[in-house]
Each structure stands twice: as structure tokens, then as C-alpha cells.
Amino acid sequence: MKKLAATALLVIAVLILLSLAMSARAVSITDEQADAAGVREVEAALDEEAYDILGGASPDEPDQTSTFKNLLSSVRSLLPDILRSALRSGAVVLIISALSGVASTALDTAESKWSAPADIAGTAAVSLCVFGGSGGFLGTARETLEALDSVSKVLLPSITALAATTGAAISAPAKYAAASLFIDVLMTLSSNVIMPVICAYGAAVIAGAAFGGNAFSGAASLLKWISTTLMTLTVLAFIAYIGLTGLITGNADAAALRLAKTAISTALPVVGGIMSDAATSVLSGAAALRSSVGVFGILAVTAICAVPFLRLGANFLVFKAVSKLSFGSVRMEKLLAGLADVFGLIMGLTGSCAVMLYISLISLIKVVT
């Protein structure tokens, strides 16, 4: 009897030790998979501002709710300064617009030849106010695009590897290839074509406001159309390509997965059970990591774009509002509306890259096993 009790105690002790070992093993499985998938590099690729916005979170944390909360609270804390800055710019521009309008009206007589120079001076002052400081919003947009590009170069391979090992062996590399190609195309287009076209649009708007007439408005419309169309076409082509890739390669993934499952089930029953448990542990670890890294990636892209977007958006709204208060001067109204459109185009450019990254990450996270 005593021997039986001792044996039972021993068996229970072994089982408890085994379960502890499995849970400790589960933690080390995820750590080792995170190292192999390059998840640590994702954290290192973030710039300091984005890292602070995310509250120093890590991509392999299973629960990213706290990361999301950090993002929201950081954005909330930055918003008042951004709005204040935009309103300050709007107020300065409004004052310049008013003074320019008054000067132009006062000098607009038969004897005076200073009405046009007054308009030019007002336009130049507004343009300096918007584009004169700190390399301007174009520099910010360029830095944001570069940050998104460098994060995508480590994030996408990492999550592609995790998706490939959790049921998307065929489709994940294909989607990664599509995402990387289109992001590369957008980066090249933005630096070689879209940014210069946006600058030219701004220049055409300023010249049109300074010199009057309709000569520059046609050029401005064309330039705006070129930049908008290029961005729209790139994003639409990307969405179509990645959608088709998912459809075409989805069946191949399912077939590959069925084959793997059949191979396991033909082993000895006890061994088959052990192998199945092991495969499930490894697969679950990779799937959990895929979800957490994917969610972290989406939050990281949001953190990179948050401040530039808010700045550009605030300036866009303020300048649109100020353009309606331009004291009856049609030139000044067109100038301010045109400058608001420049902010809108820059937002569109950074937004295009962010949208492509969001779609890539979501399509790689959403793997059906």
C-alpha cells in the first residue's frame, strides 16, 4: 500500500515537473523563434521619436494592448502643441493677408503703380512663412518616408518568415515580394517625380498669386493631377496585385499544409501524439509571435506617421479655413487654398506608403491555417 502511494506520488511529481518544463519551454520557443525571425531588429529599426511614442514596447510581447494605449496617450499629449503651432502659422498668414489686402486696395489707383508689387510682397511673405523655416514640410515628409522604408525592410521579412512557417509557405514570400517591390517603386517615384511635382505645384500656385492671370493655374492643375494620379495608381496597382497574389497562392498553401499533417499522422500512435504535440507547440509559438509582431508593426507605422500627419493635417485645415477669410482678395484666397493643397499632397504621399504597409501587414497576419 505504502509502495503504491509512493509510486503514485512519484508519478504526480513527474507530471507536474513535465508541465512546468513545457511552460518554460513555451517561453523559450517563442524567444528562439523571435531571434531566428529577426524580430529584435524590428525594435532597433524604429527611430527614437516613434519608439518613445510606443512607450518602449517590444514586438514579441503577446499582448500589444498596452502599446496601443501608449500610442494613444502619446498622440493625445502631442496634439495641443501641434494645433497651437498650426494656429500660430494661420494667424501670421492671416495678418499678412490682411495687410497685403489693405496695401493693395490703398495703392490701387489710376496714378499708383504699386498695387501689383504689394500683391507680390504679400505672396512672398506668406510663402516664406510656410516654406521658409527648417527645410519645411517637404523635409519632414522625406524623413517619414525614409523611416517607413527602413522599418519595412526589417519588419516585412520578419513577419513573412513567421507567416510562411504558420501556413502560408507559398503566399507569404509572394506577398512580401509584391509589397517590397511596390514600396521600392513608390520611394523611387516620390524622390524622382512626385516630390518635385509637388514643389512645382507649390511654385505654380505662388507664381499665380504673385503675378495674377490664368497662365499658372493651368500648370498648377496639371501638376496636382500628375502627383495625385501617380500616387493613386501606385496604391491601386499594389492592392490589385497583392489581392491576386493571395487568391492564386492560397490553394497552394492549403495543399502544402494538408501534406504536412498527413505525414505526421502515419507515425506510431504514442510517437505520433508526441510529434503532433511538438508541432502544435512550435506552430502556436510562431502564430502567436506572428500576431504580436504584426500588431506591433501596424502600431509602429502609425507611430512613425502620427506626428507628421497631425502637423500636415492641422496646417491643411487651418490654411483652408484662413483662405476663406482672405478679406476679399481672390489672389490671396487662391494662394492659401493652393498651399493647403500642398500640405494635402504631402499627406497623400506619406499616407500612400503607410497604407501599402498596413495592407501588407494585415494580409500577412491574416493567415488561415
Add this chain to the structure above:
Amino acid sequence: MTMLDALRGWIFKLIGASVLSAIALSVTLSPKMKRVVALCCSFLAAAVLLSPLSGLAGSSFSLDAFREQGSYRAGVLEQKNEELNRAIIEEQCRAYILSKAAELGAEAEASVALKEDLTPYSCRVISDCGGAVRFVLSETIERDLGIPLSRQYWG
């Protein structure tokens, strides 16, 4: 050349083309000639406007190269997963032998080696159990784990 330098150069080229066109139009007196000069100036402006596109001609976008990059990292992770799988199966087979030994009232140490397809190949069991217990344990290992007696090493 940085992007801002390229941008600056392009803007200066545009300004230069505009100034040149304005000068050309102002020195042309005949209306007929003015139309011709205006047409030439518009071609010049269009060429300068589209000159950044020539930068794209040297770029190469290769889908296959990106696909290889994506497969590389997946291959590294796949290898790691196989290592983890192997380690877990070895550990679980070892734990199974120990639990069976414990059921028979024997203390033992065990290690298991796997084949390439991750099924058990051989095992080493160190135990001071008696012959009868060893016989039963050995049969259990052969039946449940598929390791024949010839590949069970007892110490």
C-alpha cells in the same frame, strides 16, 4: 546627390527655362514667329518638367530578388523550428521513458536520439532496476516508441 540637391537643381532648371522662354517671346516681334517660339518654349518646359523621370530609367525592380529575400528569412526560421521540434520530441520521449520507469517503481535517467524524420531511433537508459523491470520497460519502449531492443543501450 541628395534628394534636396536634385530638387533644387530641377527647380533652377525650370526657372531658367521660364526666363529663357520669356526673353525669347519678348524679343520676337512677328506674330507668326511668336507662335513658333511659343511652341518651342512649351516643348522646352515639358522636357525640363519631365527630366526627373530619366532617373527612373536606371532603376531596376526585380520581383524575383525580393521573393528570394523573403524566402531566405523564412528558411532560417524553418530551420530553427525544426531544431525546436527535434528538441521537444527528444525531451518528451525521454519524459515518457522516465514516467514508465516510475510506474514500475524504478529510478532512471534516459536520453533519446531521433532519425531524420523525427521518429525515435535509439535510446540510452541508466537504471539500477532489476531484470524483470528492465524487461518490461524495454518491451514498453519497443512497443510505444518503436525503438528495437538492439538500439536500446542500458547502463
